[in-house]
Amino acid sequence: MSTDLHYLTIAEGAERLRQRTLSPVDWVEALLTRIEGFDGELHAFLALTAAAARAQAVAAEREIVAGSYRGPLHGVPYALKDIYDTAGIPTTAQSWVCQGRIPQRDAFAQRRLVDAGAILVGKLATHEFAYGGPSFDLPAPPARNPWGLTHFTGGSSSGSGVAVAAGLVPGALGSDTGGSIRHPAAHCGIVGFKPTAGLVSRAGVIPLSYSYDTCGPMAWTVEDCAILLGAIAGYDADDPQSADVPIPDYRTAIGRDIRGLRIGVVRHFFEADKPTDAPIKAAIATALKELAALGAEIEDVTLAPLDDFAACQWVITCAEANAIHDDNLRHRMTDYGENFRYRILPGATLSAADYVQAQRLRRQLIAETRQKMEGFDVLLTATVPTVAPVVENMTLSSVLASRGITAAFNTLGWPALALCCGFSEAGLPLSLTIAGKPFDEATVLRVADAYERATPWRRRRPDLAQAAA
Amino acid sequence: MSNDADAKTRHVIELRWAALETTARQFDQFCEAAPHVAALLRRIPRERSRWDDPANVFVLPSDKRR
Numbered sequence: 001m002s003t004d005l006h007y008l009t010i011a012e013g014a015e016r017l018r019q020r021t022l023s024p025v026d027w028v029e030a031l032l033t034r035i036e037g038f039d040g041e042l043h044a045f046l047a048l049t050a051a052a053a054r055a056q057a058v059a060a061e062r063e064i065v066a067g068s069y070r071g072p073l074h075g076v077p078y079a080l081k082d083i084y085d086t087a088g089i090p091t092t093a094q095s096w097v098c099q100g101r102i103p104q105r106d107a108f109a110q111r112r113l114v115d116a117g118a119i120l121v122g123k124l125a126t127h128e129f130a131y132g133g134p135s136f137d138l139p140a141p142p143a144r145n146p147w148g149l150t151h152f153t154g155g156s157s158s159g160s161g162v163a164v165a166a167g168l169v170p171g172a173l174g175s176d177t178g179g180s181i182r183h184p185a186a187h188c189g190i191v192g193f194k195p196t197a198g199l200v201s202r203a204g205v206i207p208l209s210y211s212y213d214t215c216g217p218m219a220w221t222v223e224d225c226a227i228l229l230g231a232i233a234g235y236d237a238d239d240p241q242s243a244d245v246p247i248p249d250y251r252t253a254i255g256r257d258i259r260g261l262r263i264g265v266v267r268h269f270f271e272a273d274k275p276t277d278a279p280i281k282a283a284i285a286t287a288l289k290e291l292a293a294l295g296a297e298i299e300d301v302t303l304a305p306l307d308d309f310a311a312c313q314w315v316i317t318c319a320e321a322n323a324i325h326d327d328n329l330r331h332r333m334t335d336y337g338e339n340f341r342y343r344i345l346p347g348a349t350l351s352a353a354d355y356v357q358a359q360r361l362r363r364q365l366i367a368e369t370r371q372k373m374e375g376f377d378v379l380l381t382a383t384v385p386t387v388a389p390v391v392e393n394m395t396l397s398s399v400l401a402s403r404g405i406t407a408a409f410n411t412l413g414w415p416a417l418a419l420c421c422g423f424s425e426a427g428l429p430l431s432l433t434i435a436g437k438p439f440d441e442a443t444v445l446r447v448a449d450a451y452e453r454a455t456p457w458r459r460r461r462p463d464l465a466q467a468a469a
Numbered sequence: 470m471s472n473d474a475d476a477k478t479r480h481v482i483e484l485r486w487a488a489l490e491t492t493a494r495q496f497d498q499f500c501e502a503a504p505h506v507a508a509l510l511r512r513i514p515r516e517r518s519r520w521d522d523p524a525n526v527f528v529l530p531s532d533k534r535r
């Protein structure tokens with residue numbers, strides 16, 4: 001268990017809060033101090049809600065002492081990607097287009113966290129409208145990777161990845177349309193979980209793509225993601241995609257063995273379709289041995305080519321994003337950052353037939369993959385093809401190029417979790433992905449947690465002084 | 470007219486149809502991205518049975534969700 005308050009996981013902190021050996025006031029104060037000390041360089045936060053957080057911490061402490069303990073998020077600090085609406089608190093998608101926008105209602109997921117007694121510390125950096133970045137022409141600078149400040153954080157949930165990795169908050173919410181939870185989770189060395197499409201309501205979350213947008217948790221451990229997911233999952237009539245399915249207690253998947261579970265390795269994704277950096281391939285090979293040693297049965301599986309998944313995801317996302325931004329693109333083009341424009345403008349030329357054909361391909365890919373998945377409990381592949389690149393060396397098109405593998409699981413709509421599987425020689429995090437069948441988040445969490453507990457990667461934290469050097 | 474000039478003319482028309490006005494720099498970036506987009510579109514099959522539904526067909530909500 002961590003002795004530093006800023007490195008407490010949600011599970012550790014929650015247990016201490018429940019036992020009343022930790023005050024939420026002290027926890028929140030420790031994090032605010034750390035944010036003040038380091039966020040000047042990390043740029044993870046767009047806005048702090050310090051006064052409200054302090055008041056909520058006092059209220060939470062009073063409730064817990066009075067015996068009204070609500071559960072594992074009561075008194076726990078967290079932060080939100082700045083596309084989640086927060087009543088009375090600016091929500092800007094890090095865009096000039098939304099400067100001064102103050103929502104009147106909370107997003108569904110935010111309401112759930114408030115109801116669970118969690119304490120919002122602030123709003124986190126994102127690539128513009130969850131689709132640009134890293135950009136230097138937006139209202140705030142891009143977040144910086146705590147494992148090396150010159151390196152890319154991944155995105156678009158960049159602030160969420162940074163804040164969790166640097167110990168600024170124990171957990172955060174991100175959103176994922178083509179990999180925007182898993183990509184920063186990979187580069188920042190944390191756990192990011194994109195659940196099944198429809199499990200978590202997107203109501204009150206600034207949209208990018210109606211077909212693919214997915215809300216999900218980002219945290220230091222798999223167990224913490226299970227806790228957060230348990231709070232935000234559930235049917236919501238305000239999101240037409242919301243699924244009316246039973247929500248299990250995801251924490252029951254934690255601490256279990258994985259003997260006899262069948263893992264399908266989608267090797268061609270990271271060896272042939274999107275050749276991946278040698279350290280990532282080596283780390284995955286080692287991880288497969290570790291999973292086999294834990295009793296899992298490992299076998300390769302061949303899905304459709306990665307480019308088919310990626311093309312399907314891109315056409316649909318870009319067409320829908322253009323519909324959403326249509327009016328502003330015509331009248332306020334220059335208010336968007338260069339990165340966002342570069343990515344979205346080609347979508348303006350897509351035809352209606354392009355969009356429908358991509359939706360037809362999506363159905364085909366889902367059906368084919370479902371058949372291939374029959375013999376397996378989960379799939380395993382790389383999360384991203386490279387370790388975090390140096391931001392200065394990135395071109396406008398390089399973010400596009402790094403996203404193919406994650407996009408496959410948006411096309412499918414299935415749950416996919418990215419977790420750390422080692423470090424490069426330069427000390428940058430490596431990541432693998434475990435994906436599961438629709439609404440079988442529990443098995444994904446079970447396998448990821450077993451791997452996490454059997455390996456040493458959660459004991460290593462970024463050295464912020466070194467990162468700045 | 471060279472192929473490059475053909476492509477640029479096509480892109481001017483595409484943007485005009487989309488009612489989008491770009492600066493010279495934005496237009497150049499649009500042209501730079503175009504080959505990537507064309508490569509992605511080539512991955513999308515065009516010949517399909519008419520019964521081959523897309524993934525986003527509308528479903529009326531059940532009584533429970535209404």
